[in-house]
Amino acid sequence: MSKVSGLFQDLTTIKKARNGRLASWDQRGKNQDYWEIPAKESIVLGEVEGPGCITHIWMTSSCRKVKAPSILDPVSNASAAPVMEIHPALGVIWDDYDPFYYRKALIKITWDDQDTPSVLVPFGDFFCIGNCYPGNFSSLPFNVSLKPEEAGRYGAPCSVSCYFPMPFNKRAKIEIVNENELPFILYFNIDYEMYKEPLDENTAYFHSSWRRENPCDGWGPDIQTNSPEVNNVTNFKGDGNYTVLDVEGTGHYVGCNLTVKHYQGSWWGEGNDMFFIDGEEYPSLNGTGTEDYFNHAWGMQRNAFPFFGTIVHEGDTDGFQVSYRFHITDPVRFEKSLRVTIEHGHANHLSDDWSSTAYWYQTLPTGNKITVLPVEERLPNVPVLPDKAQRTPELTEEMKAARKSWNKRWEEYGPARQEQFRIKENKARRESILNTEFAKKLRDEYK
Template sequence: MSNEVSGMFKDLTSIHHARNGRLASWDQRGKNQDYWEIPPNESITLGEIEGPGCINHIWMTSSCRRVVAPSLIDPVLGASAAPVMEIAPPLGVIWDAYDPFYYRKALIKITWDDEDTPSVLAPLGDFFCIGNSYPGNFSSLPFNVSLKPEEAGKYGAPCSVSCYFPMPFNKKAKIEIINENELPFILYFNIDYEMYKDPLPEDTAYFHSSWHRENPCNGWGNDVQVNAPEVNNVTNFTGDNNYTVLDVKGTGHYVGCNLTVRHYQGSWWGEGNDMFFIDGEKRPSLNGTGTEDYFNHAWGMQRNAYPFYGTIVHEADTDGFQVSYRFHITDPVRFEKSLRVTIEHGHANQLSDDWSSTAYWYQTLPTSEPLTIAPVEDRIPEVPELPKRDLKLPELTDDMKAARESYEQRWKEYEPKREEQFLIKEDKARRESKLNTEFAHKLRKEFDEN
């Protein structure tokens, strides 16, 4: 007899023969250092999972701080404490500074089955809807970000992130973090998955995600007023020179994106229409009415965040950029051969703004074209900078000279000890990377034998 229960949570009313598993950064020595120190300029595998299975939830939190000066806390004892300084840096006990752009310098990479190319490749922050390395509190159905009030409004601020998109795989899932930074960063994570006895169907659609940026977009009239009659009468039927959110070949369905726009003209950036080209169309069969309309807002962007669409960071609360999202959970855009998702940057591509986006979609394997990503130097956000200060020391007293000499000596002694603790923690991450995969294999074997 079939189960006639319907609704969003109907799956909870049926028994499924599956086994839960988790890849995590928990301290496998039984201690409380439940995070990994991701080494600089290195790739770390969070774990490999044998299928058939499905990743149902990814949670992470991270922080990247540069040591600026010798702390008053012992570098060895401090390394065993929780990585949260209860006394704030302004009080002078510690002096660390956030790396403001590490969310763009680190990548998340996920590879399915026997593929030799990843299906997910994006900056760590942008994948979780952190645009321009600037976290904002929001909650949608597939993603959410949670940020402490005192961290709001800071580039590179620590926060927690979650992804609930289901990610099925038949043979294997490999999750990696690539740190293209000269600094290490700490990463806590839980990756929850299920294991199944029977192989998934051949037509299973696999989760994909990629990031793209155009800076600047190639605008023809950045010096012409937005919404001027001269601009509004320019035609664009074929989407030539539109901003590209996604351009993919294969069979599947597009499920949404996040978009970050830094606007430079000082007017309005959202007059551009979304245009979807399905299966090789020369002219789009899906045409929108404005960028804010695609994100289900109107007359500009509001400070709203809903299950399927909304604002993550509003341009009025930043130094000039907007981060928005739209998820096609109930209205995925289907394609049999190819899909090109584009948006005009200003009407008829008038404006030369800085656009970046992360696309999410499902398609059957193999992925027809390898995903690529811009080098790290082309991913860094453009932000206003304070002018450099050329300071000259006044005439120093003997006490001042002694103080500076003592400080420099303490830094010479402190820095190598702190660096040594970083290296110890990086080795722990490499070791536990192997242990995670070994444990996942053990769990799989036990499940298969039962």
């Protein structure tokens, strides 16, 4: 046994393993290295036989809505990289982002022979994109990288990474479920290791689930936060707390991200975190405030550290905050059950919009069936400008001719562009099968 210690001690020991990768690379040898995930469809990114472990997931995506005919040929442009759609030049192409597609799609992961997934989370929220609003941040298990010109936009394209190890004994199945009316493009690399020997019986499997209360059931949202009337109300048993995780089984909780849209206009972060371990009536782990649970104080600051931090600060948005806390060195362990809760305001007096993604490890089978809210209940609450009536002036003959020409181009361009989407969707379906076949080939060679 190695006597080397430290955070990277694993790198100093030779292990018998074989690397593999599921990816969106163009298996025709061309440069269309992404998949078009069809609308209203589930696509398997790949299925891998075990024993093995997913070591890293990287993805980038974009969902575009065609709004007008481009001056580019839709067929020849379809063979180019999709940079024109992701950051279109003015006057060349008009594709607008679907601002909420990060919540309309789901990431779904199923381990071994289970008939229920262990990961079922809105695509963006899994990678800590709260409210479909990406923000640059770097933590130990998750990273998001956003182009500066895309900052401050719902649905903005970015790259995301996850480094949580995800072991499996028999198989791993990774899917994207697109519940949108639109397709979206997805680049991905999913790196994994294969082993010859089965995993230990006490192996804990990665899990993740998403919850939302919109709004939380507050008893005094009209009473100012930190007022004596609020602060003198007691809440010993966590009645009415927001639930981050409620699970049965044996394992350990390793953290969450939390998105809060605050409506009162004062301060949302006075609620205590309360952990109920193995069926406790009273929590054995009590916190001192939501900002304190996320390792901040006196409010939330604009920083992002390996284990905790702010991804998006409420002062930079239309009133919502995205924060994270990862229990990498201090996991919360449970043998029978665990309930992770936080007060929404002291003693749950506030009625804000809370949503969260929990991450934990436990032995199989998954203790509680993981479900997710329907798509219409996942969408963010955002300010909406009132409709403005527009008056159309009398058109000149040139104006009439311009509109007629535009309509004619749209009649030709629209169907041609949509046909290219269908071609790329079929490519994704084919390469989904090829990914699993290639993973099986690697597995058969390494036994």
